[in-house]
Amino acid sequence: MKNTTKTLLSLGAFSAATLLSQAQPAPKIAVVDMAQLFDNHYETQAEKAKLDEASQKAQAEIDKMNKEGNAMVAEYKDLDEQSKNPTATSDAKAKAIAEAQKKGQEIQAKMQDVNTFANNAKATIQQRIQTFRSMMLGEISKVVVKVAKRHDATLVIDKSGPSLLGVPAVLYTDPAYDITEEVAAEINKTRPASGSSSSPSPAITVPSSPAPSSSATPKITVPGVTAPSK
Numbered sequence: 001m002k003n004t005t006k007t008l009l010s011l012g013a014f015s016a017a018t019l020l021s022q023a024q025p026a027p028k029i030a031v032v033d034m035a036q037l038f039d040n041h042y043e044t045q046a047e048k049a050k051l052d053e054a055s056q057k058a059q060a061e062i063d064k065m066n067k068e069g070n071a072m073v074a075e076y077k078d079l080d081e082q083s084k085n086p087t088a089t090s091d092a093k094a095k096a097i098a099e100a101q102k103k104g105q106e107i108q109a110k111m112q113d114v115n116t117f118a119n120n121a122k123a124t125i126q127q128r129i130q131t132f133r134s135m136m137l138g139e140i141s142k143v144v145v146k147v148a149k150r151h152d153a154t155l156v157i158d159k160s161g162p163s164l165l166g167v168p169a170v171l172y173t174d175p176a177y178d179i180t181e182e183v184a185a186e187i188n189k190t191r192p193a194s195g196s197s198s199s200p201s202p203a204i205t206v207p208s209s210p211a212p213s214s215s216a217t218p219k220i221t222v223p224g225v226t227a228p229s230k
Contacts, residue, residue, distance in 0.1 A: 030153035031173045033180045035160035037140050042191045047132050058121035069110040076103040147183045
């Protein structure tokens with residue numbers, strides 16, 4: 001009797017587990033490329049244009065400051081030559097030396113100003129990029145969820161990023177599971193009419209290392225001029 005009871009209990013537990021597994025629907029997976037959606041988003045393209053403009057303005061200001069600094073260096077060289085002029089009086093040499101020392105300090109201050117401005121400009125644009133990227137990925141994710149629910153998907157996988165091994169997170173997927181293009185079409189429904197075009201816009205990626213660019217590195221050319229001495 002006891003064995004029969006145990007058998008019935010075991011069968012009951014097995015049946016309950018079977019019914020529970022049958023009650024849970026099989027997962028339905030959808031795949032999306034978030035990087036592609038971000039890069040091709042019309043707002044990303046608009047932001048890229050704004051960032052390029054800000055970068056160009058920062059570069060122009062740096063170039064202006066460098067030009068001013070180099071003009072100061074030219075003045076310093078002239079004063080240095082005056083201090084070494086054998087025909088100059090002692091008073092004239094002393095005056096040239098004092099002015100050259102003052103000009104040298106001004107040059108150092110200008111170089112510091114250029115560095116500070118360049119670093120601040122870079123940090124500002126980087127912060128803009130980070131804020132924009134975070135906001136846009138959040139907005140795109142909402143559309144992804146909307147489209148995924150339309151397909152009754154229970155799981156969405158982003159195939160754009162690499163795994164910890166450096167290989168694609170999704171090695172293969174049936175195109176039927178990819179909802180990227182459908183999400184892109186849904187996003188473009190909100191695209192301003194003025195930005196519409198008969199042909200697709202090229203992908204534009206917001207740079208991860210914005211201006212000032214490498215060419216904008218602060219440059220005040222200080223030639224090998226020895227400090228004037230009495």
